[in-house]
Amino acid sequence: MIMNSPLMIGFLALTVLTCGSAFLMLWTKNVLHAALAMFMTMLGLAGFYVLAFADVMAVSHLMIYVGGVLILILFGIMMTGQRTSKTGQTNELFTEQKGRFWAFFIGLTVFFGLSWLLGQQDFYAFSDMDQQSKLGRVGLSFMLEYSFPFELTGVFLLIALVGATYIAKNHE
Amino acid sequence: MNEIPLIFFLWVGAFLFATGLSIILIKRNVIFVLMGVELMLNAANLNLIAFSRGDDQNQGLMMGLFVLVIGVCEMSIALAIILQVYRRFKKIDIDQFQSRN
Structure with missing residues (x-):
């Protein structure tokens, strides 16, 4: 059964990591926490690329995103003055949020709409999947x-x- | 038959896309919005890679590599522009930009 294979267990663990950190990015108001969550999301995505037998993509994704883009974002956060929270703690970078309900609603709609749309289709592979590099x-x-x-x-x-x-x- | 079904990858991609869209809509910080854009880009990329799994010509994989490069270029230019906006206006909230109607 496919559900019990180690590949599937790895996939589920990566799903928890990726989707959990993506949701944390949405939830947190701290830009630095969001950057850390984005790092975890990118790690999970690299794992997904490995599971999809695309090792080249996984390695380049790790190098570019974790090594390059994340450093760039951290520099961006550092060089632009971020607002601190109202409690006055200097380590807490605070981001304003607006229109929470609508954004949540639109996000949910897009997710379920895409899932429904993709579930309607009947995809098939052109050829057998080779698991080589x-x-x-x-x-x-x-x-x-x-x-x-x-x-x-x-x-x-x-x-x-x-x-x-x-x-x-x-x-x- | 020891492969993960394709639809699972597509579900994860849909979740990441929806999360990125919500981040863009909610947050008022330009850097935060940029992170949401990156998330959406990577969700689309995951779909390309997942479809490329059953293709012996690797078209999706090549497209994904090009998307990666374009995404990095977009990120570097966008951060440079954000830096310049911060120098001029001392703030990078989205709400500060208002049209003069």
């Missing part, structure tokens, strides 16, 4: 059929980095 084939694909988007992505990355540096410069 996909690193070699991804590298070949980058050089063969995806070579133009690959080069374009490189140029795009360079432009984005130069642009971000220019925008963030002190223009005074």
Whole structure:
């Protein structure tokens, strides 16, 4: 039975980790706590990629999100003055919330709507799932059929980095 | 038959997407909203990877890698803009921006 396999148990544990931290991100008012919760969410997502037999994606996701984006967000929190809470404790960064009911309602609607919509479909796989590493084939694909988007992505990355540096410069 | 059914991945993706949307709607801090955008981006990415599982050409996987790069570019530029907004207005709440009608 599929429900008792170790793969499934791992999947359930990752689901608890990912969805729990995502919900914590929604719940907390502290930006730093949200950044920590986002870190846990990204860890869980990397685990999901491993379970979907996409090891390349898992490793690059870990490197980019946990190593890069999270540091960027922490720098952003640090360099923009955050409001502290009303109790005056300096460690508590406080974010205002508005329209709680509607946001919750819309979120629930989107979740159940998407679940219903996806449950209606009858997906099937093109081929058998091979459980080998996909690193070699991804590298070949980058050089063969995806070579133009690959080069374009490189140029795009360079432009984005130069642009971000220019925008963030002190223009005074 | 030792694989996780596809629909489970799709459910997790739907949950993450809905959570990201709620974060965008609720929070009044621009950095918080940006985190919600990242969450939605990753939910879509999870769907791509899950569908790519049964595809011997790995199309979803390649698309996911490109999405990852675009997401990082968006994040770095958005944080640079937020920094500049903070320098000018000393605040990064969304409610501070009001149109002059």
